[in-house]
Every structure is written in structure tokens, then in C-alpha cells.
Amino acid sequence: MNYILSLLPEDNVSDWGQALRVHGRDVFEQTGLPTPKLERFKYTNIPARLKKMDLEFADSDVSIDGDTGFVRKLMEHMEEAPDWLKQMAQQIPAGAQQYQDMMLWDAANAYFRDGLTLDIPANYEGDKPLNITITGHADTHFVPRTFFVAGANSNFTVIEYHMGSGEYWNNRVTQIHVKEGARFRHYRMQENSDRSVYTQNTHIIVEEGGTYEAFVMTVGAGLSRNQVHVELKGAEAACYLNGINLLKGDQVGDTTITVEHRAESCISKQNYRSVLEEQSTGVFQGKVHVHKIAQKTDGYQLSNSLLLSERATMNTKPELEIYADDVKCSHGATSGKLDAEALFYLRSRGIDEDDARALLIEAFLSEVVDEISCDEMGEQVRHVVSRWLEALKPQEDIDL
Amino acid sequence: MINIKNLHAEIDGKEILKELDLTIGNGEVHAIMGPNGAGKSTLSYVLAGRDGYEVTEGSAELDGENLLDMEPEDRAALGFFLAFQYPVEIPGVQMTTFLKTALNAVRKARGEEELDAIGLLKLMKTKCKELGINEEMMKRAVNVGFSGGEKKRAEVLQMAMLEPKFAVLDETDSGLDIDALKIVADGVNALRAKDRSFLVITHYQRLLEYIKPDVVHVLADGKIVKSGGPELALELEEKGYGEFTASEAA
Structure with missing residues (x-):
């Protein structure tokens, strides 16, 4: 496909929106798509996948239900955009220069138009989640922009569903602002078409005493890049970034996380589990950056992977960068095979090999799945896990 | 009825079991004693079908069917059970789930009705x-954090x-x-039945004070070298395994 993006025709995007597009396009024309020559994209070759695809730009197919009262389409704001939206949209996340990983964000800015905003008022207590479904259609390239603002002391949950068919590229930018004392739970069930490319750029700011809780379930997309950048800006802010990746075939699943502790007494926890079958590839790059001011930081990062096939690959790169002297930080990563002893023990009790393997894989995932505090999401994750495991089992012969 | 005939087995090309013969009648309890390295645990793993143990000759039949031709799960379904010396810890798998899955797999294979959650809890x-x-x-998770x-x-x-x-x-x-x-011995004794046979493998005579065997065998250097009544166990306790290991050295 053609990487040189052209500007959209004149529409009522407003001056500031248009300026954002021009800037995005100009920067992207210089950087191009991220290649594996860049440190942050070493294991994930996005251009190689995209160049085989022939895509046309389209607006995204998004539907919402549940607690939808505070949702608006991005274009509805264009005439008189609130200041917060302009500021957020124009924001260049801290650290962007250092990591050289913002080119997909700039590419998305060039198409600034499609998307939605969620502006949760202060003190609002959501009693049911907002469900957002994004459906990919064959041969399209879409760029849904999302802004979530959780007002002070609010409590809200968003569940995203990603699905589709055929070849497409969803290049999505999501910005989240969790204000003082708010709790924002953000779940994603990613079941995109296995021929699609899904690049997700998420930037989160958490203010004093706020909590951001995320769980990402990656089962779909031929190539997915889940790039997350969190800034814990106020004291006692917290973020929990958990997820599981179930990959097979030629799938590539990349999770790249940067958490910046910019204030005292903040908590960040990352806990990921990956199961890789056939020749799939997993990537986990997690970085915890503790700034000098961020004393009493509690940072934790863990990535455990299970390789079911000799041909599967897991690339793990945990990093800690600490400038404060009174912190508690730990990280760990493991990659291994199913425990042969455990497998034999289960089989010796009459459980057949396929069921025994499924039981052990579910057990491996259960530690993070059990941590999901939203029952609705927990149920769905368990369901998708068992369906994925069922599909791994050899099909019984069918008499014709 | 258990019939082990001319059993030869090796690990990594090294022969551990050499011409082992053993017959256990229905409802009988047999004990196998022997020095370290005689092949006691190898025998139990070979019967259970663990990877890494190669049977080069012989058979082990349970009611006329050769266990050695079967997958471990099929042996269990047929009615073979190994109580492990070192039960394996399986984090993340709850005992209840494990028991339900195992029991229903075995019941299904035996053509019996599967139990629902309530039926299982009652039985448990x-x-x-x-x-x-x-x-x-x-x-709790299977064997995790359990004492010995x-x-x-x-x-x-x-x-x-x-x-x-x-x-x-x-x-x-x-x-x-x-x-x-x-x-543990009381538990085993409660399970003794006329259609259930046991093979108790032990290094020490102590266990046999609580689980009384009908027949005691001595396993040394991969074969049964002596068989007798319960008194043989006492004899071994007294004299040790010297005479059997010495014969190997000679």
C-alpha cells in the first residue's frame, strides 16, 4: 500500500483539527512507518505486513451500548471544541522524542476526524459498563481516535470489543485522563481478523489518588501492537496493566509498555501471560521509569510465557530505570514449556492428553484472569480462553 | 488379576528391570521390598506409562489386557492407579476441578454416567x-502447599x-x-476388596505393620529374587539387603 498519506479533502474539521492533520502528515512523511531498525520495534515488523495489503481509508464502524450518556462523536465537537479536547489532542506525550515510537500516532493525526469522546463528570458512579465495539471491514484502513476523561472521584468502566473480517488496518490512538481520586477500568477483548493489523497507541495520565485498571485480551489480529504509555502524575496514583495473549499460526502479538512514575507513592503493576502455539511470535517490552521525585514508588512487572511449539518465539525485554532512592521495584520474566511432570500426573488419573494440556494452560492463565475485578469481563475472558483451547485440540474424524 | 511377565525396561539405554515376573491375584496385597536402585520406582513408572522408560520385552496384563500398550489415561480408565512417591504440585488447578475432571474421564471411559457438580461434591x-x-x-490447588x-x-x-x-x-x-x-494405612485398608489388588512398594518394613501383605517379594537388580509370606519382611528388617546386593557384586 501507499505509505505517503495525503490529506483528507477539506471538511469541517475546524482550524485546530486541520493544523493537527498537517503537522501529523509532515512529521510522518519524515519518519515513515516504524521499521525493526528502531529499538522499540525490533521484534515487530509492521511495514512488512502492511505492504502486502491493499487498503483504502474509511471511517471506522463503531457501535456503543450500555452507559452511553457521556459519549459524543469527535466531529460533533468541531464547531466549538472544549479546551480540554484541544489540549489533549495537541498534546505530545512526554518521552516521545526519547523513544522514537510515535510515528503511528502522527500517522493517525494526519487522519484526525473519526472517533469519539467520553467525558465522565466528577463524582459519577457508573453502575454498568460502556461497551464499545469496533468492527473492521475488508480492505480498509481506519483511524478511530478516542478520548476518555474520568472526572474527579468518578468510577467508570469501559469494555472494548474488536472484531472484523478480511485484511484491514486499525491504527488507533486512545488518550485517557484519570483525574484526582477517579477509578477508571478499561478492558479490551481483541478478536480482530487474523489477517488484520491492529496498532493501538494508548496514552494515560493518572492524577493524584486516581486508579487506572486495564486488562487486554489478545487473541486476534495477524499483527498487533499494543503500545501503552502511562504517566503517574499525582501522588498515590496507581495503574494496573494486565493481559493475556493467545497466539497461533503466523500471529505476532506485541505489548510495549512504558510507565513513568512522576510523583511520590504511586503504584504500577504489570502482569502478562502469553501462550504461543505453532510459529507465532510474542513480544513483551515493559519499562518502568521512576523519576527522581517519585520516592516510595511501588513498581512491579511480570511477563510469563508458555511455548507450546518448538517454532514459537517469545521476545521479552523488561527494563527498570530508577532515579529515586527510596523505591520498591521488581521485574521478572519466564518462558517455558508445559510441565511434563504435571501432564503425566494428570494423565495417570485418566485425563486424556488434550484435556490435561488445556487444564494446565488454563491454570497458567488463571492468576491474571482471576484478578479481573469486573465479573462480566472475567466471564468473557474465561469463555474465550476455553474456546481457544478447544480449537487447538485435533478435530475428531467426521464420518461422511 | 495382574500378570507381569518377563518385563525388561531401560532408561537412557541402561537396563533397570531384567526379566521381572509377578502375578497378583484378585483381592491380594503384595509388597515389593528392595535396596535403593533395585528398580522399585522404575517398575511403578513403567506400569503407569511415564515417558522416558522404554519397555524392551515382556508384558504387564491387567485382567488380560496389556497395560504397556496403552496411554497413561487409558490405563487409569482400565483400573490401574499409581499412588506417587512424590505427588506433583499443579498451581492454578483446584483439587475439586482436578477430581471432577479425572473422575468423569474415567467414568466416561468405563461407560458409567458422569457426575454433576453436586454429585461430585457429595462423593468428595x-x-x-x-x-x-x-x-x-x-x-486449594493440587498438592500446592500440602504437607507430606x-x-x-x-x-x-x-x-x-x-x-x-x-x-x-x-x-x-x-x-x-x-x-x-x-x-494413610487405614485409608488403604478401607479400600481393600475382593476385586481390588494392591502392590505396596517400600524400602522399610514399617509400612507393612499397618498394611498387612499376603505376599512379600524382594526386588534386587531388576528382578524378583525371593518371595515369601509376611515373615520375609521381618527377616529383611533384621538382616538387611546385604545378601541380595552382595550376590550382584560377586
Whole structure:
């Protein structure tokens, strides 16, 4: 496909929106798509996948239900955009220069138009989640922009569903602002078409005493890049970034996380589990950056992977960068095979090999799945896990 | 009826079992004693079908069917059970889930009706009570954080639920104090039945004070070198295994 993006025709995007597009396009024309020559994209070759695809730009197919009262389409704001939206949209996340990983964000800015905003008022207590479904259609390239603002002391949950068919590229930018004392739970069930490319750029700011809780379930997309950048800006802010990746075939699943502790007494926890079958590839790059001011930081990062096939690959790169002297930080990563002893023990009790393997894989995932505090999401994750495991089992012969 | 004939098995090309013959009638309890390295645990793993043990000759039939031709799960379905010397810890798999999956797999293979969650809990409760097992253990992950005694009791619990025709107890006494040993032995004794045979593998005579065998065999250098009544165990306790290991050296 053609990487040189052209500007959209004149529409009522407003001056500031248009300026954002021009800037995005100009920067992207210089950087191009991220290649594996860049440190942050070493294991994930996005251009190689995209160049085989022939895509046309389209607006995204998004539907919402549940607690939808505070949702608006991005274009509805264009005439008189609130200041917060302009500021957020124009924001260049801290650290962007250092990591050289913002080119997909700039590419998305060039198409600034499609998307939605969620502006949760202060003190609002959501009693049911907002469900957002994004459906990919064959041969399209879409760029849904999302802004979530959780007002002070609010409590809200968003569940995203990603699905589709055929070849497409969803290049999505999501910005989240969790204000003082708010709790924002953000779940994603990613079941995109296995021929699609899904690049997700998420930037989160958490203010004093706020909590951001995320769980990402990656089962779909031929190539997915889940790039997350969190800034814990106020004291006692917290973020929990958990997820599981179930990959097979030629799938590539990349999770790249940067958490910046910019204030005292903040908590960040990352806990990921990956199961890789056939020749799939997993990537986990997690970085915890503790700034000098961020004393009493509690940072934790863990990535455990299970390789079911000799041909599967897991690339793990945990990093800690600490400038404060009174912190508690730990990280760990493991990659291994199913425990042969455990497998034999289960089989010796009459459980057949396929069921025994499924039981052990579910057990491996259960530690993070059990941590999901939203029952609705927990149920769905368990369901998708068992369906994925069922599909791994050899099909019984069918008499014709 | 268990019929082991001319069994030869090796690990990494090294022959461990050499022409082992053993017949156990229905309802009988046999004990195998022997020095370290005689092949006791190899025999139990070969019968259970663990990877890495190659049978080069012979057969082991349970009611006329050769276990050695079967996958481990099919042996269990047929009625073979191994109580492990070192039960494996499986984090993340709850005891209840494990027991339900195992029991229903075996019941299904035997053409019996599968149990629902309530039926299973009822059965589990009854068996736990009989074996003096705290039901709280059933909420924990398989063998994780269990004491030595709890692990062995959990093995007996599994045996009680799966109702095998032939159970092998591999050094079930290892790591148990006398109280734990009694509880485990009582559990096994409660399972003795005219259609169920046992093979108790042990290094020490102590266990056989609590589980009284009909026949005692001495296993040395991969074969049965002597068989006798329960008195043979006492004799071995007194004299040790010297005469059997010496013959190898000579």
C-alpha cells in the first residue's frame, strides 16, 4: 500500500483539527512507518505486513451500548471544541522524542476526524459498563481516535470489543485522563481478523489518588501492537496493566509498555501471560521509569510465557530505570514449556492428553484472569480462553 | 488379576528391570521390598506409562489386557492407579476441578454416567470424611502447599474416588511420621476388596505393620529374587539387603 498519506479533502474539521492533520502528515512523511531498525520495534515488523495489503481509508464502524450518556462523536465537537479536547489532542506525550515510537500516532493525526469522546463528570458512579465495539471491514484502513476523561472521584468502566473480517488496518490512538481520586477500568477483548493489523497507541495520565485498571485480551489480529504509555502524575496514583495473549499460526502479538512514575507513592503493576502455539511470535517490552521525585514508588512487572511449539518465539525485554532512592521495584520474566511432570500426573488419573494440556494452560492463565475485578469481563475472558483451547485440540474424524 | 511377565525396561539405554515376573491375584496385597536402585520406582513408572522408560520385552496384563500398550489415561480408565512417591504440585488447578475432571474421564471411559457438580461434591465430602481429610484442602490447588502427610492422603483420596482394580503404592511411607502413616494405612485398608489388588512398594518394613501383605517379594537388580509370606519382611528388617546386593557384586 501507499505509505505517503495525503490529506483528507477539506471538511469541517475546524482550524485546530486541520493544523493537527498537517503537522501529523509532515512529521510522518519524515519518519515513515516504524521499521525493526528502531529499538522499540525490533521484534515487530509492521511495514512488512502492511505492504502486502491493499487498503483504502474509511471511517471506522463503531457501535456503543450500555452507559452511553457521556459519549459524543469527535466531529460533533468541531464547531466549538472544549479546551480540554484541544489540549489533549495537541498534546505530545512526554518521552516521545526519547523513544522514537510515535510515528503511528502522527500517522493517525494526519487522519484526525473519526472517533469519539467520553467525558465522565466528577463524582459519577457508573453502575454498568460502556461497551464499545469496533468492527473492521475488508480492505480498509481506519483511524478511530478516542478520548476518555474520568472526572474527579468518578468510577467508570469501559469494555472494548474488536472484531472484523478480511485484511484491514486499525491504527488507533486512545488518550485517557484519570483525574484526582477517579477509578477508571478499561478492558479490551481483541478478536480482530487474523489477517488484520491492529496498532493501538494508548496514552494515560493518572492524577493524584486516581486508579487506572486495564486488562487486554489478545487473541486476534495477524499483527498487533499494543503500545501503552502511562504517566503517574499525582501522588498515590496507581495503574494496573494486565493481559493475556493467545497466539497461533503466523500471529505476532506485541505489548510495549512504558510507565513513568512522576510523583511520590504511586503504584504500577504489570502482569502478562502469553501462550504461543505453532510459529507465532510474542513480544513483551515493559519499562518502568521512576523519576527522581517519585520516592516510595511501588513498581512491579511480570511477563510469563508458555511455548507450546518448538517454532514459537517469545521476545521479552523488561527494563527498570530508577532515579529515586527510596523505591520498591521488581521485574521478572519466564518462558517455558508445559510441565511434563504435571501432564503425566494428570494423565495417570485418566485425563486424556488434550484435556490435561488445556487444564494446565488454563491454570497458567488463571492468576491474571482471576484478578479481573469486573465479573462480566472475567466471564468473557474465561469463555474465550476455553474456546481457544478447544480449537487447538485435533478435530475428531467426521464420518461422511 | 495382574500378570507381569518377563518385563525388561531401560532408561537412557541402561537396563533397570531384567526379566521381572509377578502375578497378583484378585483381592491380594503384595509388597515389593528392595535396596535403593533395585528398580522399585522404575517398575511403578513403567506400569503407569511415564515417558522416558522404554519397555524392551515382556508384558504387564491387567485382567488380560496389556497395560504397556496403552496411554497413561487409558490405563487409569482400565483400573490401574499409581499412588506417587512424590505427588506433583499443579498451581492454578483446584483439587475439586482436578477430581471432577479425572473422575468423569474415567467414568466416561468405563461407560458409567458422569457426575454433576453436586454429585461430585457429595462423593468428595463422604470420602474426605472417611479419610480424615479437611475439606478445605479441596479448595486449594493440587498438592500446592500440602504437607507430606496431606499429599499422601490426597493420593489415597484419589484412589478411593477412582476405584481402581489394581493400585500401586510407591514408597507411600516416605516422609511420613507415624501418625500420618497410620491414617494413610487405614485409608488403604478401607479400600481393600475382593476385586481390588494392591502392590505396596517400600524400602522399610514399617509400612507393612499397618498394611498387612499376603505376599512379600524382594526386588534386587531388576528382578524378583525371593518371595515369601509376611515373615520375609521381618527377616529383611533384621538382616538387611546385604545378601541380595552382595550376590550382584560377586
